[in-house]
Amino acid sequence: MTHWTQVLTNVSLVEFVLLAALTSLQWLRHRIRGAGWVALSFAILAVLSLTVKIDPAVVTHQFVAKSMVALLLVMPYCLFRFAASFRTPSRIVRVLAVGVTAGIIAFTFWLEFLPVSGSPPPPYFLAYRVAFAIAFGFLFSYVVVRLFLAGRGEPPIAATRMHLLAIAVAGLEVQVVVVALGLQGATVRLVTQATTVAMGILFLIALVLPSFVRVLLSRREDVARFCDWDNCASIEVEHASHGERVLTLMEMAAEYDRQAGVIASRRAAGRPSNYEETMYILDLGLDTQCADLPTKPVPWDRFESTLKQHGIKALSH
Numbered sequence: 001m002t003h004w005t006q007v008l009t010n011v012s013l014v015e016f017v018l019l020a021a022l023t024s025l026q027w028l029r030h031r032i033r034g035a036g037w038v039a040l041s042f043a044i045l046a047v048l049s050l051t052v053k054i055d056p057a058v059v060t061h062q063f064v065a066k067s068m069v070a071l072l073l074v075m076p077y078c079l080f081r082f083a084a085s086f087r088t089p090s091r092i093v094r095v096l097a098v099g100v101t102a103g104i105i106a107f108t109f110w111l112e113f114l115p116v117s118g119s120p121p122p123p124y125f126l127a128y129r130v131a132f133a134i135a136f137g138f139l140f141s142y143v144v145v146r147l148f149l150a151g152r153g154e155p156p157i158a159a160t161r162m163h164l165l166a167i168a169v170a171g172l173e174v175q176v177v178v179v180a181l182g183l184q185g186a187t188v189r190l191v192t193q194a195t196t197v198a199m200g201i202l203f204l205i206a207l208v209l210p211s212f213v214r215v216l217l218s219r220r221e222d223v224a225r226f227c228d229w230d231n232c233a234s235i236e237v238e239h240a241s242h243g244e245r246v247l248t249l250m251e252m253a254a255e256y257d258r259q260a261g262v263i264a265s266r267r268a269a270g271r272p273s274n275y276e277e278t279m280y281i282l283d284l285g286l287d288t289q290c291a292d293l294p295t296k297p298v299p300w301d302r303f304e305s306t307l308k309q310h311g312i313k314a315l316s317h
Contacts, residue, residue: 002186004190005186005189005190005193008190008193008194008196008197009193010053011197011200012049012193012196012197012200013046013049013050013053015197015200015201015203015204016042016045016046016049016200017046017049017050018204019042019045019046019200019203019204019207020039020042020043020045020046020047022204022207023035023038023039023042023207024039024043026039026207027039034081034082034083034084034085034086035082037078037079037081037082037085038078038079038082038207040078041075041078041079041082042203044071044072044074044075044078045072045075047071048068048071048072051068052068059116060116062113062114065114066108066109066111066114069108069114070105070108070109073101073104073105073108073135074101074105076101076135076136076139076140076143077097077098077101077139079139079140079143079169080097080139080142080143082143083142083143083146083147083150084146086146086147086149086150087146087149087150089142089146093142096138097138097139097142100134100135100138100139101135101139103131103135104131104132104135107128107131108128111124111125111128132176133176136173136176137173137176140169140170140172140173140176141173143166143169144166144169144170144173145166147162147163147165147166147169148162148163148166150162151163151166160206161206161207162206164202164203164205164206165202165203165206165207167202168199168200168202168203168206171195171198171199171202172199174195175192175195175196226246226249226250226252226253227250227253227254229250229312232246232247232249232250233298233300234297235298236297236298237298242298243298243299243300243302243303244303246298247303247306247307
């Protein structure tokens with residue numbers, strides 16, 4: 001059992017490093033609102049996991065151990081800020097989020113020492129575990145609820161991503177409960193590591209959705225809106241450069257219609273219609289639930305030459 005626990009620990013380490021690298025790359029390339037907080041969350045997990053992997057004895061130094069725990073305690077707040085980017089929470093919720101994070105970090109350094117396995121706990125350690133559970137529980141619960149709500153009414157791709165993220169965070173919350181209850185043992189460690197690996201897979205799928213999953217989740221009506229220039233001309237985006245993405249989607253929608261026409265004519269003539277359909281759906285990351293998202297019209301004059309190639313002369317309605 002110890003062997004498999006170690007294997008799963010190594011797998012989760014690879015997942016955290018991948019998630020940190022991929023989310024950081026996405027944020028550097030697109031600077032999508034809230035993405036930086038996700039990148040910081042996984043960067044914290046990756047750094048802590050790598051540190052313990054390289055030098056396990058580092059946790060025997062009390063100040064270093066407390067600093068690492070304090071850094072870990074920042075992670076839920078980062079996820080809170082990510083979830084808050086979909087809809088700004090009330091001032092009370094924001095103050096509570098900062099307060100519980102700062103409070104549990106201060107409590108960590110106030111403890112006389114952090115106990116190691118087999119040693120008696122310091123005074124007030126039970127109160128610390130309760131405070132730890134409250135802090136994580138409050139922040140993670142907000143994130144789970146907000147992510148589920150953010151997926152309502154969205155296209156299948158966006159909704160599935162939000163729901164997978166919510167489930168993954170809920171899985172982390174379960175592990176917090178295990179820690180707060182002080183559950184120990186080989187079986188508990190194995191189950192905890194297996195849960196960590198499973199949640200890592202969900203995070204990877206949600207944040208870097210594979211192309212074949214996008215195909216399964218895409219809807220015909222998602223493509224239809226890009227078939228007509230009048231619809232595309234009025235689309236508002238977060239960054240002016242996203243106009244290029246809209247033009248790409250126009251080309252893809254036209255190709256989709258062309259293929260559908262060929263298939264329909266083959267079927268009407270009684271000819272074989274076996275084909276391999278390829279769909280490329282580009283996720284623009286637009287969130288209709290976010291009323292405060294700073295969107296703006298596309299400056300189509302920047303793309304005048306490309307519009308002319310499509311036979312479009314008017315740059316606006």
